[in-house]
Amino acid sequence: MNIQKAKYEEEFEKYASRYDSSNPNIALKIKHMYEVEKIAYEIALRLNLGKEDREKAKFLGLYHDIGRFEQLSRFNTYDDSISIDHGDFGAEILLEGEYIKEVMPGLTDEEYDILIMAVKYHNKLKLPDALPNGNHYLCRIIRDADKIDIYRSMSEESVSDIFFDLTEEDCIISDEVEKAFYECQPISRKIVKTKADELVLTIAFSFDFNYHVSNDILLRKGYLKQFVSAFLNCKMVKKSNISSKILTLYDYLNEHLRNN
Numbered sequence: 521m522n523i524q525k526a527k528y529e530e531e532f533e534k535y536a537s538r539y540d541s542s543n544p545n546i547a548l549k550i551k552h553m554y555e556v557e558k559i560a561y562e563i564a565l566r567l568n569l570g571k572e573d574r575e576k577a578k579f580l581g582l583y584h585d586i587g588r589f590e591q592l593s594r595f596n597t598y599d600d601s602i603s604i605d606h607g608d609f610g611a612e613i614l615l616e617g618e619y620i621k622e623v624m625p626g627l628t629d630e631e632y633d634i635l636i637m638a639v640k641y642h643n644k645l646k647l648p649d650a651l652p653n654g655n656h657y658l659c660r661i662i663r664d665a666d667k668i669d670i671y672r673s674m675s676e677e678s679v680s681d682i683f684f685d686l687t688e689e690d691c692i693i694s695d696e697v698e699k700a701f702y703e704c705q706p707i708s709r710k711i712v713k714t715k716a717d718e719l720v721l722t723i724a725f726s727f728d729f730n731y732h733v734s735n736d737i738l739l740r741k742g743y744l745k746q747f748v749s750a751f752l753n754c755k756m757v758k759k760s761n762i763s764s765k766i767l768t769l770y771d772y773l774n775e776h777l778r779n780n
């Protein structure tokens with residue numbers, strides 16, 4: 521069966537084709553964007569949103585990381601702290617020459633504003649509640665969908681080689697990070713000191729899900745388990761004594777996801 525693609529899907533293909541998909545770093549982001557498109561759609565569907573909102577959720581899934589292509593090509597890194605904020609940059613790309621109107625025609629100014637907000641703030645610690653549209657449900661859906669797939673993408677081989685290539689010092693969880701975790705809040709990157717802290721920060725993303733269905737989707741897909749297992753299977757982690765600490769954190773989080 522030939523399923524007709526939406527204009528924004530065709531335009532995304534065109535945009536992505538300007539970059540070298542044989543580069544594993546590009547390929548993994550393209551896969552991430554398509555996966556987030558599916559997850560955002562599933563969340564929207566399970567929230568009983570109408571067709572137009574479901575399409576916008578899919579659009580956001582595909583375009584939320586649009587800034588990643590140019591980020592990698594200009595700075596050769598996905599690390600925002602040493603390059604650019606990829607959420608801000610993605611919003612700029614969509615606004616430049618009104619590109620967003622070309623790929624997603626026919627919306628009102630307010631609808632475009634919501635989509636731009638959602639891209640700009642998808643990667644921030646918190647949504648800007650004080651801004652009009654800053655806490656719109658589409659902004660919340662894309663944050664949830666992105667987080668769910670981050671666990672899958674980070675446990676895939678090409679990334680896990682980088683993330684899980686650890687030294688002895690990497691296998692220490694800082695007290696401040698552990699304390700922040702048990703407050704059931706997203707953890708600020710500013711207090712992260714080691715790779716183990718980075719892992720704890722990443723699993724703590726799950727405290728910030730906006731919707732019960734997102735907890736449910738993550739548990740059903742098993743990505744969190746996959747991600748934590750990949751970490752626990754690292755040679756250096758096996759030699760260290762943090763495995764039981766990580767498992768305790770993981771159980772605590774699972775309990776939280778089941779109950780919220």
Ligand SMILES: [Fe+2]
Pocket residue numbers: 584585606642643666
């Ligand atoms: Fe992102």
